[in-house]
Amino acid sequence: MTEPVLSLRNVHKSFGPVEVLHGVDLDIRAGEVLALIGENGAGKSTAMKCLAGYQPASSGRILLDGEEVSFASLHEGEAAGIVLIHQEFNLAEQLTVEQNIFLGRELRRGLLLDKAEMRRRSREYLARVKCRVDPDTPVSKLSNSDKQMVEIAKALGRDARVLIMDEPTAVLTNAEAAILFEQVEALRATGTAIVFTSHKLGEVKQIADRVSVMRDGMVVQTAPVQDMSEDQMATAMVGRDVSDLYPAKAEVAADAPVLLRVDGLDVPGFAEGVSFALRAGEILGIAGLVGSGRTEAMEGLCGLRIARADRTEIAGQSVQIRKPSDALRHRLCYLTEDRKLRGLLLDKGMRENLTLQALARFGGLLIDQKAEDAALTRAIREFDIRAGRRDVRVGNLSGGNQQKLLLAKVMQSEPQILIVDEPTRGIDIGTKQQIYAFLSDLAASGHGIVVISSEMQEIIGLANRVLVMRQGRIAGELAGEAITEEAIVRHAVGVGADPKERAA
Amino acid sequence: MASETVNMPERRRKLPSMSVLGPVIALLVLVAIGAMMNPNFLGAGNITNVLARSAFIGIIAVGMTFVITAGGLDLSVGSMAAFIAGLMILVMNAALPVLGVGVPIILLGMATALIAGLLAGLLNGFLITTLGIEAFIVTLGTMGIYRSLVTWLADGGTLSLDFGLRTFYRPVYFDGILGVSWPIIVFALVVIIGEVVMSRARFGRHCAATGSSEHVAHYSNVNVNRTRLATYAMLGVLVGVATIMYVPRLGSASASTGVLWELEAIAAVIIGGTVLKGGFGRVWGTVIGVLILSLIDNILNLTDLVSPYLNGAIQGVIIILAVILQREAKAKG
Structure with a gap:
């Protein structure tokens, strides 16, 4: 050689x-x-x-x-x-x-x-x-x-x-x-x-x-x-152990109401024919490689980019979502994967960032700054945001605290359905655990949650059910015991659900 | 004001940064210099004069503060003011045989100015937001268009308001309440409303968010295009308001009306601490910026220490200094 x-x-x-x-x-x-x-x-x-x-x-x-x-x-x-x-x-x-x-x-x-x-x-x-x-x-x-x-x-x-x-x-x-x-x-x-x-x-x-x-x-x-x-x-x-980083998964009741049903969602250039349903109390994982259209499909669903769907139902009602405010009105909320570019105003303080998405809830013509301050106090306590001062520039917070603030910001809109995209990208393991626990509790209280993630472990540790996307389409669905890294990777790279099936 | 007190102790502990103090100190220094140089400086006549002259640029600069805060720019306001002034005079002169001299014709002129301003602002905003052309290019274009239109309307000369009308309209500039002339009152009202909207209303927050990061604003349910469009429309209306105050002063409009107003307005905004690339703006700072610029002019005219011809040079130095102060504040924050 x-x-x-x-x-x-x-x-x-x-x-x-x-x-x-x-x-x-x-x-x-x-x-x-x-x-x-x-x-x-x-x-x-x-x-x-x-x-x-x-x-x-x-x-x-x-x-x-x-x-x-x-x-x-x-x-x-x-x-x-x-x-x-x-x-x-x-x-x-x-x-x-x-x-x-x-x-x-x-x-x-x-x-x-x-x-x-x-x-x-x-x-x-x-x-x-x-x-x-x-x-x-x-x-x-x-x-x-x-x-x-x-x-x-x-x-x-x-x-x-x-x-x-x-x-x-x-x-x-x-x-x-x-x-x-x-x-x-x-x-x-x-x-x-x-x-x-x-x-x-x-x-x-x-x-x-x-x-x-x-x-x-x-x-x-x-x-x-x-x-x-x-x-x-x-x-x-793949092939790693899933540790107890993740909270125990709760069973989704078979008769839990369907909160969100999406039929034939197309996002031109990124995703085609995406259909799925989400039940109350369920955490639905969306896996797939970067560039498989996961993010774009969900952004399209939430009116953040141009999209079209045959039918979208929220809590049993047919809805039209054309712009972000439509999604928020139906209590459907998306947490972006890019907290620095799309999530937070890095030059502003925590208060302005916390309330920006739900500003209409804070006062009428004029903003009720007292209510904003109270909301910030609550968010700092509830999400354990560790900032030296209340008026710190958000850009100076650590990644984990930024992520917690972003989560708090999205929660100000009181979503019933929460879509989180790469919720733990680039943050430490302790903060990850806090975020997993929060998502799990939120599901347990009857919310519907979609987790998009490139981290297989995260998907496996959190999700009751997993959709794997590949080249803009849903390539497979896995539930319960069938959710394994190997199965996800196979769908994501297009090898097929299981070796026997492929051989046949 | 219980809401204010919650955070006060934390905020007041440290001194405000130089970007806040700088313009205020500069203004105080200028007032002190003026008072030392000329005893008439602090006289009621001179103060009224300075404020009334500041009002036109000031009213426009308040609108400009919103445009710049939302990440935009408008170079067309000076030409727009000239064009609106010309249009107003033409409309009023044309309506004179029908309406005669009286309040209705003045109201017609005012309505013309406000509507023309609104439409001109909407046009700028539409081209910038819906068609996605850069603000600098769009407003450079409309600047040329309005300037050329007023020159054409005046046939290269001057458009003059009918003499009778002018006499009737004059008090709008020269009279006032309790010795405070109308332009100053209107300027003060615009500033107060502007300051409240910028710092306390949802619209101000949306402007700052849009200018700070268009993407974050979009993902935070802020209608970025509508916010931007609204800032240009609002600036257009304020140009109309300024023109309403300006026309009775001279009673005429020509190709040289409002020349360089856009740059003075932008300079005032920047001196006041608003960030040129957007994301942060303060209306009260803009007022200080406007006053600084007019005081320099006033002091040079009242004293013979420095030639008034150097006015522009001094203003230039102040603008550059203001931006340096801003940068240092940012580096620390």
């Missing part, structure tokens, strides 16, 4: 106090395709960024041809022949395709740009990836799949020794993915080392030579791809 071109040795990476990589070892060899798989948040993207010199490792070594290197910037990485294609594209939107392909390494003849040569080569690279865009088109006018192809054309132009791609097929159609794989094969044949991440285990099986499985910031298994079935890959990605 050849010596690795690029390796990570015991690499740790922390963001502030949070360590996301705990000693990662990876080897990338010339003429080989390595697939890096794992759940969301397992550390795949971070590991790739460390490989490419895009982010410095907190500790550990990066070896290039056996020599230790440290890249001060992405440019040094590129100079060494390592090209990273981001999940979010790294293209200058206002520049043309050709300008992007040669960005930072424009060809010159004397003092002036050699436009003829750049045009010739652009056409050649684009032809190699079978991309039919005109090199003069501004990148902002391209579709996502064309942008991906331009990124690859750009990498071809850089004569990459190591090509790192973060979910390259997430935005591609099957036909486009096939073209990408042809290029990957061609690059492998010329001795390029290739690393990619994917949630589609089928394509991992098809294109990779080796698979490294990451879980919780560590590589838990590396094996030649022929030695692992897709089921084994899915099992390796």
